[in-house]
Amino acid sequence: MKALEADQALVSRAGTPGTPGSPETPAGPSRRDFVRLTATLAALTIGGQALASDHGKPGKLSPDRMAVLVDLTRCVGCRRCEWACADANGNPHGVIAECDDQSVFTARRNPGNGQFCVVNRSETVDAAGTPVHAKIQCMHCEHPPCVSACLVGAMRKDPTGPVTYDPSRCIGCRYCMVACPFERLSYEYDRRFTPRVRKCEMCRHLTAKGEVPACVGICPVEALQYGRREDLLRIAHERIARHPDTYTDRVYGETEGGGTSWLYLSARPFETLATLGFPALPDRSPAERTESIQHGIFKWGAAPMVLGALLATLNKVTAKGDGA
Numbered sequence: 001m002k003a004l005e006a007d008q009a010l011v012s013r014a015g016t017p018g019t020p021g022s023p024e025t026p027a028g029p030s031r032r033d034f035v036r037l038t039a040t041l042a043a044l045t046i047g048g049q050a051l052a053s054d055h056g057k058p059g060k061l062s063p064d065r066m067a068v069l070v071d072l073t074r075c076v077g078c079r080r081c082e083w084a085c086a087d088a089n090g091n092p093h094g095v096i097a098e099c100d101d102q103s104v105f106t107a108r109r110n111p112g113n114g115q116f117c118v119v120n121r122s123e124t125v126d127a128a129g130t131p132v133h134a135k136i137q138c139m140h141c142e143h144p145p146c147v148s149a150c151l152v153g154a155m156r157k158d159p160t161g162p163v164t165y166d167p168s169r170c171i172g173c174r175y176c177m178v179a180c181p182f183e184r185l186s187y188e189y190d191r192r193f194t195p196r197v198r199k200c201e202m203c204r205h206l207t208a209k210g211e212v213p214a215c216v217g218i219c220p221v222e223a224l225q226y227g228r229r230e231d232l233l234r235i236a237h238e239r240i241a242r243h244p245d246t247y248t249d250r251v252y253g254e255t256e257g258g259g260t261s262w263l264y265l266s267a268r269p270f271e272t273l274a275t276l277g278f279p280a281l282p283d284r285s286p287a288e289r290t291e292s293i294q295h296g297i298f299k300w301g302a303a304p305m306v307l308g309a310l311l312a313t314l315n316k317v318t319a320k321g322d323g324a
Helices: 002-014 031-050 080-088 096-100 102-106 145-147 175-179 215-219 229-242 268-277 286-318
Strands: 066-071 118-125 131-136 156-159 162-163 223-228 260-265
Touching: 066 229, 080 096, 080 118, 080 215, 102 118, 118 268, 131 260, 131 268, 145 156, 145 175, 145 286, 175 268, 229 260
Parallel strands: 066 260
Antiparallel strands: 066 223, 118 131, 156 162
């Protein structure tokens, strides 16, 4: 009898198989593990939905979409466009007379947080001793890689021409900056809580009221012309045909990178102006090469990925071990 009671006490101390504390039952997941797994599942769900969305696909562009034609043979480097751009967009600027400072041309500049457009000057001169001045800004691509790269639809191509940015959607991933083949986007690294991507938006707040972009309106030599892209291309080619000795036979932006809403005429081959901001690009947009694969993978792979994560989470949480 005493031996039986001893055996029962031993079993009681060892624990019953399948109950908490039993050496045959693995410890269940802690609350921290469960929260971590739940958070991972939520991230996969949101990420999958975002990447599977069709926001990066190019919409139908209006046949009346607007553009700007820049004639580099007329630009004199006065930099009034820089001042007008800053003034129209609420960026810091001094008095307009400060634009006469030519020392800024000693090094190439790129658009930045407080300057959506800049003018650069070539180091070499032509036979007449004249350098080339070139205004650069966001090119407002026809099929923008920045729009394709944006995970949340903060970048969008407006059917009327400009590429716009919505800071309320932006998550600060800066993929748009990496994707831009022209390197024309900047980021407010100095703003800790609400940093934004900064870029030219073709003064859409002015064009919506029937006005022209600020840089176009102030140009004293009419080097900039705003109008329907189709009309500007016709004007550009007619100008080349009438003055073949003045212009190189090419309209930069007509096909480069899939086409842009900023078009350029030049007396020099654009291959010689790469340092001014005219990179050699294929006629096909970089976005076209990646979107079919990218969207296919995430559109059809997002749901299985999320379902698999859900099943894995449930299996982890409900596992009882071999002795269950």
